[in-house]
Amino acid sequence: xxxxxxxxxxxxLLAALAFAAATSCTALSQSATEFPTGPVKVIVPFPPGGPAxxxxxxxxxxxxxxxxxxxxxxxxxxxxxxxxASALARAQPDGYTLLDATYFHVMNAALNRxxxxxxxxxxxxxxxxxxxxxxxxxHPSFPPNTVAxxxxxxxxxxxxxxxxxxxxxxxxxLAGELLQSMxxxxxxxIAYTGSxxxxxxxxxxxxxxxxxxxxSAKQHVEDGRLKVLGVxxxxxxxxxxxxxxxxxxxxxxxxxSFQSLIAPAGVPAPILxxxxxxxxIIVASPEFAARTKPFGVDPLSSTPDxxxxxxxxxxxxxxxxxxxxxxKVD
Numbered sequence: 001x002x003x004x005x006x007x008x009x010x011x012x013l014l015a016a017l018a019f020a021a022a023t024s025c026t027a028l029s030q031s032a033t034e035f036p037t038g039p040v041k042v043i044v045p046f047p048p049g050g051p052a053x054x055x056x057x058x059x060x061x062x063x064x065x066x067x068x069x070x071x072x073x074x075x076x077x078x079x080x081x082x083x084x085a086s087a088l089a090r091a092q093p094d095g096y097t098l099l100d101a102t103y104f105h106v107m108n109a110a111l112n113r114x115x116x117x118x119x120x121x122x123x124x125x126x127x128x129x130x131x132x133x134x135x136x137x138x139h140p141s142f143p144p145n146t147v148a149x150x151x152x153x154x155x156x157x158x159x160x161x162x163x164x165x166x167x168x169x170x171x172x173x174l175a176g177e178l179l180q181s182m183x184x185x186x187x188x189x190i191a192y193t194g195s196x197x198x199x200x201x202x203x204x205x206x207x208x209x210x211x212x213x214x215x216s217a218k219q220h221v222e223d224g225r226l227k228v229l230g231v232x233x234x235x236x237x238x239x240x241x242x243x244x245x246x247x248x249x250x251x252x253x254x255x256x257s258f259q260s261l262i263a264p265a266g267v268p269a270p271i272l273x274x275x276x277x278x279x280x281i282i283v284a285s286p287e288f289a290a291r292t293k294p295f296g297v298d299p300l301s302s303t304p305d306x307x308x309x310x311x312x313x314x315x316x317x318x319x320x321x322x323x324x325x326x327x328k329v330d
Contacts, residue, residue, distance in 0.1 A: 032270030035095060039070040042261070043099045045084030047077050051295045052259060056100045058291045059129060062282045080104055082115065089117040093266030095275060098126060101262040103171050106311060110318035111169060111327060119315060125307030126261040127276040129283060130297035133256050134171060134232040135214045136179075136246065137221060142208040147179075147230040147249040150209075154185035161187045163209045164202060166195035169327060172211030174318055175232050175255035177325045182250045202226070213257065214240075215296020232256055238298060259297075260307055272304040 040063070044056050053075065060071040076084040081104040091097035099105075101123075109119035117123075136147070144150040154161045165172025168191045180187040190207050192198035195216055202210045203225055210217075214237060220226040230246035231237050232255040247253040261279065263272060280301035282288050289299055302310070 032268070032274045035271050035274050036067055036069045038096065039072055040067070040095070041072050041074050041097050043084045043087055043097065044073055044075050045077060045081035045100060045102070045104070046075065048075050052100065052102065055130060055259060055292055055295060055297065058288065059279070059282060062285070062288060063278060066278055066282065080108060082108055082112070086116050088262070088264055089122040091264045093264040095263060095267045095271040098261045098263055098275070101260045101311070103257045106314045106318060107169060107174070109315045110322045120312060122265050123262045124265050124267055124272060125302075125304045125311060126263050126272055127279040127304070128300050128302040128307055128310070129259045129261060129279065130292060130299050131233065131256050131258045132297045133214045133237055134175060134211055135217055135243070136175075136209060136211055136229045136232065137202070137217045137226045138209045138229055139202060139205045140224070140227055141205055144229065145227065146244070147246050150229055151183045151185055151249070154183070154187065161185065161209070162190050162207055163187055163211065164190045164192055164198040164207045165211045166198060166213075167191065167193060171255060171257045174321060175211040177321050177327070178253065178255055179246065179250070181321060181324055182253055213296065218296070262307070269304070276301070276304050
Protein backbone atom coordinates (compact mmCIF):
# COMPACT_ATOMS: atom_id res chain seq x y z
CA UNK A 1 0.00 0.00 0.00
CA UNK A 2 1.38 3.40 -0.94
CA UNK A 3 1.36 6.41 1.35
CA UNK A 4 -1.35 7.90 -0.85
CA UNK A 5 -3.55 4.78 -0.43
CA UNK A 6 -3.09 4.86 3.33
CA UNK A 7 -3.98 8.52 3.47
CA UNK A 8 -7.11 7.95 1.36
CA UNK A 9 -8.19 5.04 3.60
CA UNK A 10 -7.71 7.12 6.75
CA UNK A 11 -9.64 9.97 5.17
CA UNK A 12 -12.44 7.60 4.21
CA LEU A 13 -12.53 6.13 7.71
CA LEU A 14 -12.68 9.56 9.32
CA ALA A 15 -15.44 10.58 6.94
CA ALA A 16 -17.40 7.44 7.79
CA LEU A 17 -16.97 8.07 11.51
CA ALA A 18 -18.06 11.69 11.10
CA PHE A 19 -21.12 10.58 9.12
CA ALA A 20 -22.00 8.00 11.80
CA ALA A 21 -21.62 10.60 14.56
CA ALA A 22 -23.76 13.10 12.66
CA THR A 23 -26.39 10.46 11.97
CA SER A 24 -26.40 9.48 15.66
CA CYS A 25 -26.75 13.10 16.77
CA THR A 26 -29.56 13.65 14.27
CA ALA A 27 -31.36 10.54 15.54
CA LEU A 28 -30.98 11.70 19.15
CA SER A 29 -32.24 15.14 18.23
CA GLN A 30 -35.23 13.67 16.45
CA SER A 31 -35.99 11.30 19.34
CA ALA A 32 -35.83 14.21 21.78
CA THR A 33 -38.14 16.28 19.59
CA GLU A 34 -40.65 13.43 19.44
CA PHE A 35 -40.35 12.55 23.16
CA PRO A 36 -42.51 11.18 24.64
CA THR A 37 -44.18 8.71 22.31
CA GLY A 38 -45.84 6.82 25.17
CA PRO A 39 -46.67 7.01 28.88
CA VAL A 40 -44.13 8.51 31.30
CA LYS A 41 -43.94 7.36 34.93
CA VAL A 42 -43.00 9.58 37.87
CA ILE A 43 -42.13 7.60 41.00
CA VAL A 44 -43.09 9.40 44.21
CA PRO A 45 -41.35 7.98 47.31
CA PHE A 46 -44.24 8.83 49.66
CA PRO A 47 -47.80 7.55 50.22
CA PRO A 48 -50.64 9.13 48.24
CA GLY A 49 -52.27 12.29 49.52
CA GLY A 50 -49.36 14.12 51.15
CA PRO A 51 -48.11 17.52 49.96
CA ALA A 52 -45.18 16.07 47.98
CA UNK A 53 -47.47 13.60 46.25
CA UNK A 54 -50.04 16.26 45.37
CA UNK A 55 -47.40 18.63 43.99
CA UNK A 56 -46.02 15.91 41.73
CA UNK A 57 -49.53 15.06 40.55
CA UNK A 58 -50.07 18.71 39.63
CA UNK A 59 -46.84 18.65 37.62
CA UNK A 60 -47.78 15.30 36.04
CA UNK A 61 -51.19 16.64 34.98
CA UNK A 62 -49.63 19.64 33.28
CA UNK A 63 -46.86 17.60 31.62
CA UNK A 64 -49.52 15.21 30.31
CA UNK A 65 -51.50 18.10 28.86
CA UNK A 66 -48.36 19.53 27.26
CA UNK A 67 -47.13 16.24 25.83
CA UNK A 68 -50.45 14.70 24.90
CA UNK A 69 -49.33 11.48 26.60
CA UNK A 70 -50.20 10.04 30.03
CA UNK A 71 -47.85 10.97 32.87
CA UNK A 72 -48.52 8.48 35.63
CA UNK A 73 -47.62 8.95 39.29
CA UNK A 74 -46.57 5.73 41.00
CA UNK A 75 -46.27 5.83 44.80
CA UNK A 76 -43.37 3.72 46.10
CA UNK A 77 -42.90 4.61 49.79
CA UNK A 78 -40.47 2.81 52.04
CA UNK A 79 -37.03 2.94 53.71
CA UNK A 80 -36.85 6.73 53.71
CA UNK A 81 -37.24 6.99 49.89
CA UNK A 82 -34.62 4.26 49.22
CA UNK A 83 -37.22 1.86 47.80
CA UNK A 84 -38.24 4.40 45.15
CA ALA A 85 -34.66 5.39 44.31
CA SER A 86 -33.72 1.71 43.90
CA ALA A 87 -36.58 1.27 41.44
CA LEU A 88 -35.36 4.24 39.41
CA ALA A 89 -31.78 2.95 39.37
CA ARG A 90 -33.06 -0.29 37.76
CA ALA A 91 -35.23 1.48 35.17
CA GLN A 92 -34.37 1.78 31.49
CA PRO A 93 -32.40 4.98 30.79
CA ASP A 94 -34.83 6.30 28.22
CA GLY A 95 -36.53 9.18 30.04
CA TYR A 96 -39.79 7.33 30.53
CA THR A 97 -39.20 6.74 34.27
CA LEU A 98 -38.45 9.66 36.58
CA LEU A 99 -38.22 10.11 40.35
CA ASP A 100 -39.34 12.84 42.72
CA ALA A 101 -35.99 13.38 44.47
CA THR A 102 -36.24 15.34 47.71
CA TYR A 103 -34.07 16.34 50.64
CA PHE A 104 -34.28 12.72 51.83
CA HIS A 105 -32.49 11.56 48.69
CA VAL A 106 -29.55 13.77 49.64
CA MET A 107 -29.61 12.74 53.29
CA ASN A 108 -29.65 9.04 52.44
CA ALA A 109 -26.42 9.61 50.55
CA ALA A 110 -24.97 11.59 53.45
CA LEU A 111 -25.93 9.06 56.14
CA ASN A 112 -26.16 5.60 54.58
CA ARG A 113 -22.96 3.76 53.78
CA UNK A 114 -24.55 0.68 52.17
CA UNK A 115 -27.12 1.99 49.71
CA UNK A 116 -28.23 -0.42 46.96
CA UNK A 117 -27.21 2.22 44.40
CA UNK A 118 -24.59 4.89 43.89
CA UNK A 119 -26.29 8.22 44.69
CA UNK A 120 -24.23 10.08 42.09
CA UNK A 121 -23.24 7.65 39.33
CA UNK A 122 -26.63 5.89 39.03
CA UNK A 123 -28.74 9.01 38.44
CA UNK A 124 -28.99 12.05 36.20
CA UNK A 125 -30.56 15.35 37.14
CA UNK A 126 -33.52 16.66 35.14
CA UNK A 127 -34.92 19.77 36.87
CA UNK A 128 -35.80 21.34 40.16
CA UNK A 129 -39.55 21.70 40.72
CA UNK A 130 -40.16 23.49 44.03
CA UNK A 131 -38.29 24.62 47.13
CA UNK A 132 -39.87 24.72 50.56
CA UNK A 133 -38.25 27.24 52.90
CA UNK A 134 -37.71 26.58 56.58
CA UNK A 135 -37.53 29.06 59.44
CA UNK A 136 -35.94 29.21 62.86
CA UNK A 137 -38.81 30.16 65.14
CA UNK A 138 -38.87 30.74 68.89
CA HIS A 139 -41.30 30.98 71.77
CA PRO A 140 -41.92 34.66 72.66
CA SER A 141 -40.28 34.12 76.06
CA PHE A 142 -36.94 33.21 74.46
CA PRO A 143 -34.67 36.25 75.09
CA PRO A 144 -32.88 36.51 71.71
CA ASN A 145 -34.78 38.11 68.83
CA THR A 146 -32.21 37.57 66.09
CA VAL A 147 -29.71 34.93 65.04
CA ALA A 148 -26.84 37.18 66.13
CA UNK A 149 -28.40 37.50 69.59
CA UNK A 150 -28.96 33.74 69.71
CA UNK A 151 -25.27 33.12 69.00
CA UNK A 152 -24.23 35.51 71.78
CA UNK A 153 -26.77 33.95 74.14
CA UNK A 154 -25.59 30.41 73.36
CA UNK A 155 -21.93 31.27 73.83
CA UNK A 156 -22.66 32.64 77.30
CA UNK A 157 -24.79 29.66 78.31
CA UNK A 158 -23.06 26.90 80.34
CA UNK A 159 -25.37 24.30 78.77
CA UNK A 160 -26.11 23.48 75.11
CA UNK A 161 -29.07 25.36 73.68
CA UNK A 162 -32.04 23.04 73.17
CA UNK A 163 -33.84 23.10 69.83
CA UNK A 164 -36.30 20.83 68.06
CA UNK A 165 -37.53 19.92 64.60
CA UNK A 166 -39.93 17.54 62.88
CA UNK A 167 -37.70 14.57 63.64
CA UNK A 168 -34.21 13.07 63.70
CA UNK A 169 -32.07 13.58 60.60
CA UNK A 170 -34.72 15.72 58.91
CA UNK A 171 -33.95 19.05 57.29
CA UNK A 172 -34.72 20.93 60.54
CA UNK A 173 -32.44 18.72 62.60
CA LEU A 174 -29.58 19.11 60.14
CA ALA A 175 -30.18 22.86 59.86
CA GLY A 176 -29.54 23.08 63.61
CA GLU A 177 -26.35 21.06 63.23
CA LEU A 178 -25.26 23.38 60.43
CA LEU A 179 -26.03 26.44 62.55
CA GLN A 180 -23.98 25.30 65.52
CA SER A 181 -21.10 24.24 63.27
CA MET A 182 -20.96 27.59 61.45
CA UNK A 183 -21.59 29.70 64.56
CA UNK A 184 -19.26 27.80 66.88
CA UNK A 185 -21.95 27.21 69.51
CA UNK A 186 -23.35 24.15 71.28
CA UNK A 187 -26.91 23.03 70.61
CA UNK A 188 -28.84 19.91 71.60
CA UNK A 189 -31.49 18.47 69.31
CA ILE A 190 -34.65 17.37 71.14
CA ALA A 191 -36.18 14.64 68.99
CA TYR A 192 -39.91 14.28 68.39
CA THR A 193 -41.80 11.91 66.13
CA GLY A 194 -43.20 14.55 63.83
CA SER A 195 -43.65 18.28 63.50
CA UNK A 196 -46.98 18.27 65.41
CA UNK A 197 -45.67 17.12 68.82
CA UNK A 198 -42.59 19.32 68.48
CA UNK A 199 -44.71 22.37 67.67
CA UNK A 200 -47.01 21.63 70.62
CA UNK A 201 -44.10 21.76 73.04
CA UNK A 202 -42.64 24.85 71.37
CA UNK A 203 -45.95 26.71 71.70
CA UNK A 204 -46.10 25.66 75.35
CA UNK A 205 -42.59 26.97 75.98
CA UNK A 206 -41.22 23.56 76.93
CA UNK A 207 -38.59 23.88 74.18
CA UNK A 208 -37.32 27.36 73.20
CA UNK A 209 -36.65 27.19 69.45
CA UNK A 210 -37.45 25.06 66.42
CA UNK A 211 -36.45 24.71 62.78
CA UNK A 212 -39.69 24.07 60.93
CA UNK A 213 -41.18 24.34 57.45
CA UNK A 214 -42.20 27.99 57.13
CA UNK A 215 -45.64 27.07 55.86
CA SER A 216 -46.28 25.09 59.06
CA ALA A 217 -45.07 27.83 61.40
CA LYS A 218 -46.43 30.84 59.52
CA GLN A 219 -49.88 31.00 61.13
CA HIS A 220 -48.44 30.76 64.65
CA VAL A 221 -46.09 33.64 63.83
CA GLU A 222 -48.92 35.74 62.45
CA ASP A 223 -50.97 35.01 65.59
CA GLY A 224 -48.10 36.22 67.79
CA ARG A 225 -47.57 32.81 69.39
CA LEU A 226 -44.09 32.49 67.85
CA LYS A 227 -41.40 34.84 66.59
CA VAL A 228 -38.98 34.42 63.69
CA LEU A 229 -35.25 34.59 64.36
CA GLY A 230 -34.23 33.86 60.78
CA VAL A 231 -35.08 31.87 57.66
CA UNK A 232 -32.98 29.00 56.38
CA UNK A 233 -32.95 29.73 52.64
CA UNK A 234 -30.21 31.91 51.20
CA UNK A 235 -32.77 34.59 50.27
CA UNK A 236 -35.54 36.15 52.31
CA UNK A 237 -39.03 34.70 52.11
CA UNK A 238 -41.12 35.93 49.19
CA UNK A 239 -44.25 36.21 51.32
CA UNK A 240 -42.50 37.60 54.42
CA UNK A 241 -39.43 39.61 53.34
CA UNK A 242 -39.31 41.39 56.69
CA UNK A 243 -37.55 38.40 58.23
CA UNK A 244 -33.79 38.19 57.59
CA UNK A 245 -32.13 35.05 56.34
CA UNK A 246 -29.70 33.27 58.65
CA UNK A 247 -27.15 33.72 55.86
CA UNK A 248 -27.16 37.46 56.48
CA UNK A 249 -25.52 36.70 59.82
CA UNK A 250 -23.70 33.52 58.80
CA UNK A 251 -22.76 33.88 55.10
CA UNK A 252 -23.17 30.60 53.26
CA UNK A 253 -25.88 29.18 55.51
CA UNK A 254 -28.53 27.56 53.33
CA UNK A 255 -31.03 24.87 54.32
CA UNK A 256 -34.35 24.17 52.67
CA SER A 257 -36.53 21.27 51.63
CA PHE A 258 -37.09 20.72 47.92
CA GLN A 259 -38.58 18.51 45.22
CA SER A 260 -36.84 17.74 41.95
CA LEU A 261 -36.97 15.30 39.05
CA ILE A 262 -34.12 12.88 38.36
CA ALA A 263 -33.70 10.06 35.84
CA PRO A 264 -31.59 6.91 35.60
CA ALA A 265 -28.01 7.52 34.49
CA GLY A 266 -27.55 7.13 30.76
CA VAL A 267 -30.63 8.98 29.52
CA PRO A 268 -29.49 10.91 26.40
CA ALA A 269 -28.81 14.56 27.12
CA PRO A 270 -31.27 15.85 24.46
CA ILE A 271 -34.11 14.00 26.19
CA LEU A 272 -33.09 15.29 29.65
CA UNK A 273 -32.96 18.82 28.23
CA UNK A 274 -36.35 18.40 26.55
CA UNK A 275 -38.00 17.32 29.81
CA UNK A 276 -36.26 20.09 31.75
CA UNK A 277 -37.35 22.74 29.25
CA UNK A 278 -40.98 21.61 29.46
CA UNK A 279 -40.86 21.47 33.27
CA UNK A 280 -39.44 25.01 33.30
CA ILE A 281 -42.37 26.30 31.22
CA ILE A 282 -44.89 24.63 33.54
CA VAL A 283 -43.20 25.68 36.77
CA ALA A 284 -43.11 29.30 35.59
CA SER A 285 -46.82 29.29 34.76
CA PRO A 286 -49.40 31.14 36.89
CA GLU A 287 -51.51 27.96 37.02
CA PHE A 288 -48.76 25.90 38.63
CA ALA A 289 -48.02 28.70 41.11
CA ALA A 290 -51.69 29.00 42.04
CA ARG A 291 -52.21 25.26 42.50
CA THR A 292 -49.07 24.77 44.62
CA LYS A 293 -49.37 27.96 46.69
CA PRO A 294 -51.44 26.25 49.46
CA PHE A 295 -48.41 24.06 50.21
CA GLY A 296 -46.08 26.96 50.93
CA VAL A 297 -43.59 26.15 48.19
CA ASP A 298 -41.63 28.30 45.77
CA PRO A 299 -41.77 26.99 42.18
CA LEU A 300 -38.40 26.94 40.45
CA SER A 301 -36.64 25.06 37.68
CA SER A 302 -33.09 24.28 36.59
CA THR A 303 -31.10 22.67 33.83
CA PRO A 304 -30.02 19.04 34.28
CA ASP A 305 -26.42 20.13 34.91
CA UNK A 306 -27.49 22.69 37.50
CA UNK A 307 -29.49 20.05 39.37
CA UNK A 308 -26.60 17.56 39.21
CA UNK A 309 -24.24 20.16 40.66
CA UNK A 310 -26.73 21.12 43.36
CA UNK A 311 -27.33 17.53 44.49
CA UNK A 312 -23.61 16.77 44.56
CA UNK A 313 -22.85 19.88 46.60
CA UNK A 314 -25.70 19.12 49.03
CA UNK A 315 -24.42 15.56 49.53
CA UNK A 316 -20.94 16.88 50.29
CA UNK A 317 -22.26 19.56 52.65
CA UNK A 318 -24.56 17.32 54.66
CA UNK A 319 -22.08 14.45 54.72
CA UNK A 320 -19.62 16.79 56.42
CA UNK A 321 -22.23 18.04 58.89
CA UNK A 322 -23.44 14.50 59.66
CA UNK A 323 -19.86 13.37 60.30
CA UNK A 324 -19.18 16.30 62.63
CA UNK A 325 -22.40 15.62 64.52
CA UNK A 326 -21.69 11.87 64.58
CA UNK A 327 -25.12 11.16 63.14
CA LYS A 328 -25.83 7.53 62.33
CA VAL A 329 -28.69 5.54 60.90
CA ASP A 330 -30.67 3.65 63.54
